[in-house]
Amino acid sequence: MRAIAAISTPVGAGGIGILRVSGEDALAVADAIFICAGSTRPLAETPLNMRFGTFDAGDFKDKGYAVFFPAARAYAGEDTVEFYLHGGVRIMQGALDAALRAGARLAERGEFTKRAYLAGRLSLADAEGVADMIGAESAAALRAAYRLMDGTLSREIDAICDLVGDIITGLEAVLDYPEETEDEVLPPLDGQIKDALARVDALLATADTGRMAKHGITAVLAGRPNAGKSSLMNALLGADRAIVTDTPGTTRDTIEGSFECDGVRINLVDTAGIRESGDAIESEGVRRALAAAEHADVVLHVVDTTAEDDEEVLLDAARVFTVRNKCDLTSYKCPRMYGCFAVSAKDGTGVEELRHAIAALYAEGKTADGEVITSERHKDALYRAKRALESAIESLDGTVDLTLVDLSEAYDALGEITGKTATEDVVDAIFSKFCVGK
Ligand code: GDP
16 A cells, blocks of 8 residues: 555654654655665665664755564554654654655554554454553553453454354354254254353443543532532642632533542532522523533532531432531531541542542442443444344244344444444544544
């Protein structure tokens, strides 16, 4: 394939900047723009060696290094040359232009990785792991991305696909030679399909954990005006990001901020005080607060310990922590109960404990070494596979033809995850989300 070129490091002032050229004619492009110093041996003869030399961009030169990766050893599975230059904006732009003039074309987003995928170097899910590595914002997200990139999920999906493939082969035999095979093949089939279904279910069970690993835990602060939600948000964030004032109802919209605790990202959403309101903007704020609470992993129901009638706020949430605030003003003792906290947003009492309690909602332990579903795309495909397998179990009593249709559907859905059965559109959509140069 024709060589593609892109700057692989962020464009800005930096110690080094990397230009990557990949494709059949990568060496020809390199020879036109880079002169190795000292030895007369061309790059082609020194694979995987860092060669010092001069990069000739035409209107300027730079000193740097070039490495030739032959196809068999290159990320993209085709001849690649990487240039390590001084990381200046003008240098890198000029170097890229020189590579383009020498015959390369500008790489599209994620095209190096797409070529690696097309060359069979990695599965579609592995490639998504690469993108997740780059985009990860917490240690938990990085660990989950690494497992994906490393092929943990792909191997399990391939194994389930093989199992479903074997069942399909067995059933086809029944269709072709019913007399000889029916008694032998059909009875164990039910158990095999159930095995495949159990493995799909086991993967789906990790989806919540995976989502938290990748996107973090969403904690929504709710409670009556003046309970101290904004103050607590600031205390939890450790920075003055929310506006804290004395007038009830001043936090009108939702305000968001995030921090990392115990390796997990925690996304805080401060909502408008939940109360009846005649003010249109305030009411909209209340509506958003309730909507945010519905999608939260946990709602921090902030209660002012000094207010006598701070009644319960009814929220439709998966999990609620009751956070009694302003404990610096009272001698309130928190009952030793899960989900109950006494804090002071003002002097910081109990805030660290609350941070750890939120982070502990991420139960990584359960999936420490195993595969975990972090992507909506994978989850959707697994749900389709699950439904198809369930339907296959039902149809097994009836017509074998229908069971075959269901099983093929399950196989295709699973194959979409690794790329075996993914359409070109799906593949393109995935790589278009990558950055240029990867
Ligand atoms: P919100 O309406 O729930 O967001 O409440 P704010 O964060 O705006 O706080 C309302 C008032 O309570 C402000 O005057 C804060 O300074 C005060 N406040 C908040 N938290 C505490 C606390 O822990 N101790 C004390 N003494 N005052 C607090």
